[in-house]
Amino acid sequence: MKTAWMILLCVWTFNAYGQEWKETLNQARTLYKKGNYKEALKYYKRAEQIAPNDVDLSQEIGQTAYRANDFGTAAENFERQVNNAETKEKEIRARTSLGESRMKQQDFQSAVDNYKQILRMDPDNEKARQRLVEAKRLLEQQKKQQQNKQDKENNQQNKDKNQNQQNNNQNQQNQQNQQNQQNQQNQQNQQNQQNNSKDKQQNQNQQNQQSQQQKSEQKKLQDKETERKLDEFSKQEMNTKKRLDGSKGTTGGKSARKDW
Incomplete structure (x- = not known):
C-alpha cells in the first residue's frame, strides 16, 4: 500500500511539473509571436529549467x-x-x-x-x-x-x-634658484654679520682710543696741576727760608753788640 502511494505521488509530481513546463513554454511562444521578446525570453529560460533533460x-x-x-x-x-x-x-x-x-x-x-x-x-x-x-x-x-x-x-x-619631465625640471630649477637665493641670502647675512662685527670692533677701537686719549689728557692735566702745585710749594719754601735766614741775622747782631 505504501509503495503504491509513493508511485502515485511520483506520477502526480511528474505530471504536475510536466504540465507546468509546457504551460510556461506555451506562454513563451505566445509572447514571442506578439513580439514581446524580452518577456518571452524570461519564460523560455524558466521552461528550460523545469523541462525534461531530453528537451x-x-x-x-x-x-x-x-x-x-x-x-x-x-x-x-x-x-x-x-x-x-x-x-x-x-x-x-x-x-x-x-x-x-x-x-x-x-x-x-x-x-x-x-x-x-x-x-x-x-x-x-x-x-x-x-x-x-x-x-x-x-x-x-x-x-x-x-x-x-x-x-x-x-x-x-x-x-x-x-x-x-618639464614640470620636474622646472621644479628642480625653481628649487635650485631658491637654494641659490638662500645661499646668497646666507652669504649676505654672513657678510652683514661680518660688517656689523667689523663696525662694532671699529667702534670699540675708536671708543678705546677716545678713552685712552681722554685718560692721556687727564693725566697731562693732572701732571700740569702737580707741577704747578710743586712750583707753588717750592716758591713757598724759598720764601719761608728767606724769612728764616733774615730773622737769624738780626738776632745775632744784637747779641754781638751787648754790653757785658
Whole structure:
C-alpha cells in the first residue's frame, strides 16, 4: 500500500511539473509571436529549467534572445546547437546564427572564424562568403580603431611624461634658484654679520682710543696741576727760608753788640 502511494505521488509530481513546463513554454511562444521578446525570453529560460533533460530549447531561446538584443545569451545557445548538431545542415544553420550573434557583439574575429568554418563545410555558401568579407572588413576597421586609440593613448602618455619631465625640471630649477637665493641670502647675512662685527670692533677701537686719549689728557692735566702745585710749594719754601735766614741775622747782631 505504501509503495503504491509513493508511485502515485511520483506520477502526480511528474505530471504536475510536466504540465507546468509546457504551460510556461506555451506562454513563451505566445509572447514571442506578439513580439514581446524580452518577456518571452524570461519564460523560455524558466521552461528550460523545469523541462525534461531530453528537451532542447536552445534554438528557440537563441532566436528569442537575438531578437531581444541579448546577443550574449543568443551566442551561447547557438553554440550549443553547433555542438549538438546531428547533421551538417543543422550545424551550418547554427553557425550562421552564431556568426550573426558574434557580429552583433562586435566579436569580429570569432565571426570570421565561424564563417570560414561554414565555407569549409559548404564552399558554395554565398551568404557565408559575403558575411565573411564583411566580418573581415569590420575586423580590420576595428583593429585600426584600436591601433589609433592605442596610438593616442601612447601619445598622450608621452605628452604627459614630457609634461611631467618639464614640470620636474622646472621644479628642480625653481628649487635650485631658491637654494641659490638662500645661499646668497646666507652669504649676505654672513657678510652683514661680518660688517656689523667689523663696525662694532671699529667702534670699540675708536671708543678705546677716545678713552685712552681722554685718560692721556687727564693725566697731562693732572701732571700740569702737580707741577704747578710743586712750583707753588717750592716758591713757598724759598720764601719761608728767606724769612728764616733774615730773622737769624738780626738776632745775632744784637747779641754781638751787648754790653757785658
